[in-house]
Amino acid sequence: MLEFSFWDILSNLLLAARWTVLLSVIAFVAGGLAGLLVLMARVAPVPPLQRLAKLYIELFQGTPLLMQLFIVFFALPLVGIETSPWTAAALALTLFTSAYLAEIWRGCVEAVPKGQWEASASLAMGFSEQMRWVVLPQALRIAVPPTVGFSVQVVKGTAVTSIIGFVEITKAGTMITNATFQPFLVYGLVGLLYFALCYPLSLSAKALERKLNVAR
Amino acid sequence: MAYRFDFTSLWDYAPVLVHGVATTVGLTVAGTVLGVGIGIAGAAARNSASRPLRLAVGAYVELIRNTPFLVQLFFIFFGLPSLGIRMPEWAAAVLAMVVNLGAYSTEIIRAGIDATPKGQVEAGASLGMTGPQIFRYIILGPAMGKIWPALSSQIVIVMLGSSVCSQIAAEELSFAANFIQSRNFRPFEVYFAATALYLALAVLTRWILARLGDRLFLKGAARA
Structure with a gap:
C-alpha cells in the first residue's frame, strides 16, 4: 500500500491553497467592484433604485452561502451557460461579497456628516460629483478597516465551495483524508492553513482601526 | 428546448422539508443558548485577573474566528474520533x-x-459587592442590552451557516434539499425553495430576537 508522509500531506494542501487564495482574490476584487455599483444604487437619490439595492443586500445576507452556490451552480445551465465548479464558485462568491461590502460601505457613507452633502449641493454639485469629490474620499478612510476585516469572511467563504466540488484547501483535505485515514492530522493542518491566511488579515484590520482612531 | 420550471413535484416531499426546517431550528436554538452561555463565560474570563486564562480565551477566540465553520465541523466530526471522542x-x-x-x-x-x-x-x-456580584448585577445586563443587535446578527449568521452541516449528514434543511433533488432531479426548484425557507427563517429569527431583546433589556435601558 502507498504510504503518505507528513510532507506529502502538507505539500498537497499547500498546492491546493493556491486555489483558495486565487478564488478569494477574484471574489474580493470583482465583489468590490460590483459592491461599489450596489452601493451607488443604495445611496442614490432614486427611491426605486434604493429599494432594489436593499432587496439585493437582504437576499444575500438572509440566505446561506451554500444555497447561493447551489442556485448559481444549477441555474446557469438552465439559461444555457456551461458551468464548472470554478465559474459557479467565482460568480456566487462575487455576488455574496458585493452585497456585504455594499452594506458595510453604506454605513461608512452615512457616517459622513450631512453638512458635507449640503455644502457640496450648495456648490451645485450633482450626485455623482458629490460622491466622487466629497463623500467617497471621506468615507474611504472609515471604510478601510471593516473592508479588510471582511476579507477574512471571503477567505473562509471559499471553504464552502468545496461542497460543489471546487478543489481548494478543504476539498483537498477531504480527498487526502480519504486516502490517508488521518482526519485529525489533515483537518488540523487545514484549519492551521486557513488561520495562517486569515489571522494576518484580522490583525491588519485591527491595526488599521487603531491607527485611524488615533488620527481622529 | 427551454427549461420548464416545475415546483409541483416538491409537494410530495413537504414532510422532508418540514423535518429539515425543524432540525435547523433545533440546531440553532441549542447552538444559540449554549453558545451565548459560553460567550458570557468567555467575556468574563477575558476580564479576569488571571493572565493565562485571558490568553487561553483570546487564543480560542482568534483560532475560531480565523478558520471556516466547515473545517471546524469536519475536525469535530471526522478528526475527534481519532482521540476516541465519537458523537x-x-x-x-x-x-x-x-x-x-x-x-x-x-x-x-x-x-x-x-x-x-x-x-x-x-x-x-463601594456597596461591598464582590467581583462576581458586580459582574452579574451591574455589568452584564446593560452590556447585553448594548450588544444585543450585534449578537442577533451573529446568531442569524450561525443559523445560515448551519446549512453546511448537511455535509456530515445532519438532517437539517439543506440536507433535506440534497435528498429531494437526488429523488426528483429538479435541483434548481428544490434549492430555490430551500433558499426561500432559509430567508423566512432569517427574517423570523431577527424578529424574535428583536422582541426578546425589548423584553429583556428595554426596561433596564429605560431605567438607566
Whole structure:
C-alpha cells in the first residue's frame, strides 16, 4: 500500500491553497467592484433604485452561502451557460461579497456628516460629483478597516465551495483524508492553513482601526 | 428546448422539508443558548485577573474566528474520533455551532462590557459587592442590552451557516434539499425553495430576537 508522509500531506494542501487564495482574490476584487455599483444604487437619490439595492443586500445576507452556490451552480445551465465548479464558485462568491461590502460601505457613507452633502449641493454639485469629490474620499478612510476585516469572511467563504466540488484547501483535505485515514492530522493542518491566511488579515484590520482612531 | 420550471413535484416531499426546517431550528436554538452561555463565560474570563486564562480565551477566540465553520465541523466530526471522542451527526453539528458562536459572542459581549462606565463598577464595590456580584448585577445586563443587535446578527449568521452541516449528514434543511433533488432531479426548484425557507427563517429569527431583546433589556435601558 502507498504510504503518505507528513510532507506529502502538507505539500498537497499547500498546492491546493493556491486555489483558495486565487478564488478569494477574484471574489474580493470583482465583489468590490460590483459592491461599489450596489452601493451607488443604495445611496442614490432614486427611491426605486434604493429599494432594489436593499432587496439585493437582504437576499444575500438572509440566505446561506451554500444555497447561493447551489442556485448559481444549477441555474446557469438552465439559461444555457456551461458551468464548472470554478465559474459557479467565482460568480456566487462575487455576488455574496458585493452585497456585504455594499452594506458595510453604506454605513461608512452615512457616517459622513450631512453638512458635507449640503455644502457640496450648495456648490451645485450633482450626485455623482458629490460622491466622487466629497463623500467617497471621506468615507474611504472609515471604510478601510471593516473592508479588510471582511476579507477574512471571503477567505473562509471559499471553504464552502468545496461542497460543489471546487478543489481548494478543504476539498483537498477531504480527498487526502480519504486516502490517508488521518482526519485529525489533515483537518488540523487545514484549519492551521486557513488561520495562517486569515489571522494576518484580522490583525491588519485591527491595526488599521487603531491607527485611524488615533488620527481622529 | 427551454427549461420548464416545475415546483409541483416538491409537494410530495413537504414532510422532508418540514423535518429539515425543524432540525435547523433545533440546531440553532441549542447552538444559540449554549453558545451565548459560553460567550458570557468567555467575556468574563477575558476580564479576569488571571493572565493565562485571558490568553487561553483570546487564543480560542482568534483560532475560531480565523478558520471556516466547515473545517471546524469536519475536525469535530471526522478528526475527534481519532482521540476516541465519537458523537452522532446532530451532536457534532451542535458542538460546532456552540464552539463557533461561543467565540464570536465572547468578542461581542466583551465589547459591551468594555463600554461599562468605570464609576458604576466602583459604586458597586463601594456597596461591598464582590467581583462576581458586580459582574452579574451591574455589568452584564446593560452590556447585553448594548450588544444585543450585534449578537442577533451573529446568531442569524450561525443559523445560515448551519446549512453546511448537511455535509456530515445532519438532517437539517439543506440536507433535506440534497435528498429531494437526488429523488426528483429538479435541483434548481428544490434549492430555490430551500433558499426561500432559509430567508423566512432569517427574517423570523431577527424578529424574535428583536422582541426578546425589548423584553429583556428595554426596561433596564429605560431605567438607566
